[in-house]
Amino acid sequence: MKSITKAKPLEELAGYLEPFNRIYILGCGTCATMTGTGGVDQVVQMKEHVQEMNKWVTGWLVMPTACDEMAPADMERAAGNLDYADCALAMSCAMGVHRAAESLQKPVIPALDTLFVGLEEEPGHFREVCDQCGQCVLGETAGICPLTACHKGLLNGPCGGTDGGKCEVDSDRDCAFTVIYERLKAQGRLDLMRGARSPRNYHVTLSPRRAVFNDVHDGRLP
Amino acid sequence: MISQFSRYLDSDEFVVTCEIGPPKGTNTEPMEHHIDLLRDRVHAINVTDHQGSVMRLSSIAGALAVKEREAEPILQMTCRDRNRLALQADLLFAHSRGLSNVLCLTGDAVVVGDHAEAKDVFDLDSVQLLELIETMESGRDAAGGKLNGGVQFCRGAVVTPGADPLEPQLIKYEMKVEAGAEFFQTQAVFDLDSFSSFMDKVRQYEVKVLAGILVLTSYRMARFVHNNLPGIRVPEPLLQEMKAAPKGEGLSTGMNIAARTIAALREKGMCDGVHVMAINAEEAVPDILDAAGL
Numbered sequence: 001m002k003s004i005t006k007a008k009p010l011e012e013l014a015g016y017l018e019p020f021n022r023i024y025i026l027g028c029g030t031c032a033t034m035t036g037t038g039g040v041d042q043v044v045q046m047k048e049h050v051q052e053m054n055k056w057v058t059g060w061l062v063m064p065t066a067c068d069e070m071a072p073a074d075m076e077r078a079a080g081n082l083d084y085a086d087c088a089l090a091m092s093c094a095m096g097v098h099r100a101a102e103s104l105q106k107p108v109i110p111a112l113d114t115l116f117v118g119l120e121e122e123p124g125h126f127r128e129v130c131d132q133c134g135q136c137v138l139g140e141t142a143g144i145c146p147l148t149a150c151h152k153g154l155l156n157g158p159c160g161g162t163d164g165g166k167c168e169v170d171s172d173r174d175c176a177f178t179v180i181y182e183r184l185k186a187q188g189r190l191d192l193m194r195g196a197r198s199p200r201n202y203h204v205t206l207s208p209r210r211a212v213f214n215d216v217h218d219g220r221l222p
Numbered sequence: 223m224i225s226q227f228s229r230y231l232d233s234d235e236f237v238v239t240c241e242i243g244p245p246k247g248t249n250t251e252p253m254e255h256h257i258d259l260l261r262d263r264v265h266a267i268n269v270t271d272h273q274g275s276v277m278r279l280s281s282i283a284g285a286l287a288v289k290e291r292e293a294e295p296i297l298q299m300t301c302r303d304r305n306r307l308a309l310q311a312d313l314l315f316a317h318s319r320g321l322s323n324v325l326c327l328t329g330d331a332v333v334v335g336d337h338a339e340a341k342d343v344f345d346l347d348s349v350q351l352l353e354l355i356e357t358m359e360s361g362r363d364a365a366g367g368k369l370n371g372g373v374q375f376c377r378g379a380v381v382t383p384g385a386d387p388l389e390p391q392l393i394k395y396e397m398k399v400e401a402g403a404e405f406f407q408t409q410a411v412f413d414l415d416s417f418s419s420f421m422d423k424v425r426q427y428e429v430k431v432l433a434g435i436l437v438l439t440s441y442r443m444a445r446f447v448h449n450n451l452p453g454i455r456v457p458e459p460l461l462q463e464m465k466a467a468p469k470g471e472g473l474s475t476g477m478n479i480a481a482r483t484i485a486a487l488r489e490k491g492m493c494d495g496v497h498v499m500a501i502n503a504e505e506a507v508p509d510i511l512d513a514a515g516l
């Protein structure tokens with residue numbers, strides 16, 4: 001599981017960095033390194049881009065995991081150069097940006113767009129498989145999430161746009177319900193496709209969602 | 223109040239419906255002209271709901287125009303743009319204004335239309351919309367609240383007889399029947415053999431099936447439909463017939479194919495009626511029906 005990110009266009013970044021002169025660059029050694037968007041190589045490259053914008057890069061740091069609760073301590077160790085900067089440019093997913101924005105007393109600018117939480121199917125190929133809806137139906141859909149794998153998030157079978165097992169919005173993508181159908185059929189559980197599912201509850205947990213676990217927790221939400 | 227269309231469905235008549243699209247803008251004259259043209263030739267007129275996810279005047283406004291001009295409207299409702307509150311509000315409004323037939327659709331994805339950055343809703347799907355109407359007919363709303371004055375609709379749904387794979391389509395068909403669909407209008411049918419084998423599989427259900435008739439207007443369109451529209455196959459001989467049409471006779475050839483198809487479906491008693499889709503060729507519908515002997 002990785003947080004999938006994509007570099008923002010440099011022109012967009014230049015706009016955000018416009019008010020600042022001294023920039024500190026933060027990278028992430030976990031997801032953003034694996035996706036090649038915020039590892040050492042990309043941070044060093046970014047340093048050059050920022051310098052080309054006539055800005056001063058006061059320093060850079062690739063934290064082991066930018067979203068981790070250890071990240072503030074990592075940033076503290078970078079103290080001098082980071083303190084001296086007007087802002088931090090974060091080459092991590094939005095979780096890392098949040099962590100930095102909470103612990104630094106200065107503006108944090110995301111250099112990446114956070115796209116989705118993806119499952120790596122083969123090296124370098126990620127796919128969104130779960131929308132984190134809070135009420136999992138995978139047990140009845142052969143382990144394929146219709147809310148996520150169907151472009152429209154339908155629950156009761158294919159829409160009229162399905163064709164040759166592909167989806168109406170992109171003929172390179174499978175129609176979720178063809179895949180679910182084939183897998184359930186192979187498992188001899190096609191009856192699970194019959195009978196309508198009720199409309200989804202969009203407020204299983206109040207948004208913005210949060211959870212509190214006790215010190216020694218049993219894995220259940222309080 | 224039982225809808226007039228529902229009575230037609232219950233009769234032994236071969237039922238004919240067609241469709242019109244509301245305008246992009248407030249000039250309703252062309253739409254009204256089409257209604258007047260079709261009014262006395264069909265049992266009901268579908269009014270599309272932002273067809274192809276292209277923003278237009280609402281289908282409810284279109285359906286009211288059909289009613290005002292003394293024709294029988296079938297209000298198309300998709301789940302793309304409205305959550306369950308808005309769908310119910312519109313159903314209450316529709317009933318309060320005497321609209322009594324609703325075609326329940328999932329709807330195309332937003333990205334295929336002209337407002338590609340807008341939010342898709344799909345709070346409900348077509349099956350759940352059919353069920354919602356059933357709930358409302360019982361005097362309750364989707365949350366269980368009591369309605370002060372209920373609704374009654376003749377509910378329709380759609381199906382793609384040429385879907386590949388077909389079985390998930392059949393499963394959904396059954397769900398729609400269980401959810402209260404009284405009639406189906408199908409995706410365009412050109413290949414009668416494959417349609418006939420589809421009908422063999424759905425004949426067991428006590429609902430009316432109106433075969434979709436798409437009027438081809440040119441060889442280019444025929445190829446496009448064959449290659450790009452989901453679940454529609456135009457058999458090779460028909461493609462050749464469209465190709466061989468002399469310049470300027472694409473539409474008349476397409477009309478001929480449509481009329482032959484309707485006549486054959488009716489003669490063989492393969493289905494209960496037809497739904498004629500003549501996009502941008504509405505004017506041709508009366509002649510097609512004449513040629514089909516209707």
Ligand code: SF4
Pocket residue numbers: 129130131132133134135136137138145146147148
């Ligand atoms: S149903 Fe889908 S979105 Fe919900 S938890 Fe399961 S996989 Fe995730």
Ligand code: SF4
Pocket residue numbers: 149150151152153154157158159160161162163166167168169174175176177
């Ligand atoms: S084609 Fe399949 S995956 Fe695509 S929107 Fe329709 S039902 Fe969903």
